[in-house]
Amino acid sequence: MAKARGRGKPVRRRDKKGGVGSGRRKSCQYCRDKVEQVDYKDVASLRKFISEKGKIRSRRITGSCRRHQVQIARAVKRARELALLPYVNEGGREDSPRRDRGDRER
Numbered sequence: 875m876a877k878a879r880g881r882g883k884p885v886r887r888r889d890k891k892g893g894v895g896s897g898r899r900k901s902c903q904y905c906r907d908k909v910e911q912v913d914y915k916d917v918a919s920l921r922k923f924i925s926e927k928g929k930i931r932s933r934r935i936t937g938s939c940r941r942h943q944v945q946i947a948r949a950v951k952r953a954r955e956l957a958l959l960p961y962v963n964e965g966g967r968e969d970s971p972r973r974d975r976g977d978r979e980r
Contacts, residue, residue: 920949
């Protein structure tokens with residue numbers, strides 16, 4: 875007689891407890907400090923919400939609430955427009971594979 879494998883109740887991935895995704899959700903830094911409006915001139919705090927490549931980090935990564943995430947995005951864009959923040963960080967350009975294209979021999 876053949877064995878019946880996996881005929882019981884199916885295991886759902888989201889039912890698993892623990893693991894990498896579990897844990898406490900970060901609280902919004904601006905809500906903790908009771909800040910009403912995010913300031914685009916505060917470049918030091920805005921840099922925490924930008925990745926190494928210059929992209930605006932998502933709420934899931936930063937832990938900010940919806941209201942402040944919208945304000946952060948608007949402040950970062952405004953600071954970029956006024957040249958307080960760079961659009962793209964220049965540090966990642968050295969290892970670009972397209973750099974050597976003009977040097978090839980024909």
